[in-house]
Amino acid sequence: MSQSYCFSTWLVDGTGAPAKKNALFCIQNGLIFSVQFPGSEELCALGKEFKELDFFPASTILPGLIDCHVHLAMSGKTDREFRAKQLLNGFEQNAPLIEHRLQRCLNLGIMALRDGGDIGGHALRYMRQNGFSGVRVKCAGKAWRAPGRYGKFIGNPPEPGMSLAESLKAECAHVDHIKILNSGINSLVDYGRQTEPQFGPDELVRAFRQAKELGRKIMVHANGRLPVQMALDAGCDSIEHGFFMGEENLKKMADRQIFWVPTAVTMKALSDYPTAGVQQAGTAEMILQNQLEQMRRARELGVRILSGTDAGSFGVRHGQALAQELELIAQAGFSVEQTIQSATHASAQLLGLDDELGSLRPGMPANFVVVPGPPSELPGSLAHVTAVYLRGTRILPATK
Ligand SMILES: [Zn+2]
Structure with a gap:
């Protein structure tokens, strides 16, 4: 039996509970055996008492992180020009890039991703071929869209003559979850313009019923009142983006405890890189402010908010973007503990990974991250990860 100890001055456990001081983890065979909170006298004795002790003073320990919305096959x-070209990449060209992005995530303490699809299905293929390498990835394969509508680089419409439900039945037995596009994207010219839903209400209901029969959860890309409302009424598991969804939809999400992944960092990225023109950057900034306002309201109403970045979008870098999204969630009024919960326990619940990730309690695998400073320095301190542990083994820094 292998046994080791890890001490950190602060603990944020991922459940949203208040941060605690002086956490001593006992790790046995990769699992958390116990978590104790020693007093100051016991603390002095720690160094002498335990041979296998990793000691992190003035640091915070937290669960391995989760990004709930990425496109691993995209940069x-x-x-x-590069963005246009990458869509033509074959699997052999994309595979090493995907591997590199996964490594970058792990170095930042990100241990699970939910992929929203790519037109080549490369992320899914990569994961099936390579398996687990430290980061769990749940894949949609390709997304589903209506003919002629937004999303050509991530998904296809159903074959002619086939309904969405029939297509899911025929093609989705091998994916981890189903991604459906039910609106367009934000206009950077015409602030707040809403797009038509991509699918009809009955078609969505039948498709979602089919997805449930397959045992698959449904993530729906939807912006604007009507596209979001239809996705909620048809029984989706999460709303992705949800820009301009409005108060009624937020209330519905709170009532039904449906997850919301606001991906606010996508608009931050567009406003920070005004390569397309000053006016568009200004519009992106206005959209961001509107989204932050919706997120503030979501907090008041008790909507379950999750951190997802849409990494692979314009200016949204795999790995780094998660801390940026968390900064925005904190800006919207969520406490440090709630902000971290959105990238740990709450996300693990949606991904069905809450028995291995998302919280730090006895019996759980010892998957955690150590960052410098007190919890009040989160989420900014996530940019300076001190150590990463995977099933009790310190993989970063890899000197042990
Ligand atoms: Zn996306």
Whole structure:
């Protein structure tokens, strides 16, 4: 039996509970055996008493992080020529890039991702071929959209003559979850313009019933009142983006405890890189402010908010973007503990990974991250990860 100890001055456990001081973890065979909170006298004795002790004073320990919305097969670079070209990449070209992005995530303490699809299905193929390498990835494969509508780089419409439900039945037995596009994207010219839903209400209801029969959860890309409302009424598991969804939809999400992944960092990225023109950057900034206002309201109403970045979008870099999204969630009024919960326990619940990730309690695998400073320095301190532990083994820094 292997046994080791890890001490950190603060603990944020991922459940939203208040941060605690002086956490001593006992790790046995990769699992958390116990968590104790020693007093100051016991603390002095710690160094002498335990041979296998990793000691992190003036640091905070928290669960491995989760990004609930990424596109692993795409780069977050802002070079438009590069962005257009990458869509033509074959699997062999994309595989090493995907591997690199996964490594970058792990170095920042990100241990699970939910992928929203790519037109080549490369992220899904990569994960099926390579398996687990430290980061769990749940994949949609390709997304589903209506003919002629937004989303050509991530998904296809159903085959002619087939309904969405029939297509899911035929093609989705091998994916981890189903991604459906039910609106367009934000206009950077015409602030607040809403787009038509991509699918009809009955079609969505039948498709979602089919997805449930397959045992798959449904993530729906939806912006604007009607597209979001239809996705909620048809029984989706999460709303992705949800820009301009409005108060009624927020209330519905709170009532039904449906997850919301606001991906606010996508608009931050567009406003920070005004390569397309000053006016568009200004519009992106206005959209961001509107989204932050919706997030504030979501907090008041008790909507379950999750951190997802849409990494792979313009200016949204895999790995780094998660801390940026968390900054925005904190800006919207969520406490440090709630902000971290959105990227840990709450996300693990949606991904069905809450028995291995998202909280730090006895019996759970010892998957955690150590960052410098007190909890009040989160989420900014996530940019300076001190150590990453995977099933009790310190993988970063890899000197042990
Ligand atoms: Zn996306």
